[in-house]
Amino acid sequence: DIQMTQSPTSLSASVGDRVTITCRASRLINNWLAWYQRKPGKAPKLLIYAASTLQSGVPSRFSGGGSGTEFTLTISGLQPEDFATYYCQQGHTYPLTFGGGTKVEIK
């Protein structure tokens, strides 16, 4: 199985900050990478797919980059509603696998 490793596992940031989360795949996945946001008690919500394509309706302050084995999710200008846990997921090889999550907390 392809292992997805996110870093950091948590971070503290302030409203307006620029935040970057990294996701590394244990094997090449080209650009088959998605990012999800999850708030407490809610289901995950797709933010980005194909590594850098913004899902419809997602604010443009979210952006994704990378290819191959290393990927990033950047939030430019953190908003109060962005405090949540973020997960990456590879869609290249079955079984589909997820990163362990990065919790973004208020500083």
Add this chain to the structure above:
Amino acid sequence: QVQLEQSGAEMKMPGSSVKVSCKASGYTLTDYYIYWMRQAPGQGLEWMGWIKTNSGGTYYAQKFQGRITLTRDTSISTVYMELNNLRYDDTAIYYCARQAISGTPNYCDPWGQGTLVTVSS
């Protein structure tokens, strides 16, 4: 709007089976795959399998082969996930999710609200 509504929480005995439903609304069920994931307490998200809703074809994670069955009833826009021979470590929140982008597999959106399945004696 596109929504997936899952059935309610279940409490099951070890060795029994559970069947969770996922009702789609706001779109045509057969236009998109449905995926199933779960998250056990303190664990990460785990993909279980998918169903191709127009044909009923399925693909399961090897871990669940032999224990999981995904089916659909197109007349009521509902997909079902049945897991057999339940173990204590099957205690988890189970999610269905729609294929996010038509023609592009393996990305999921939206997700159902989740169904808690507790395996306990």
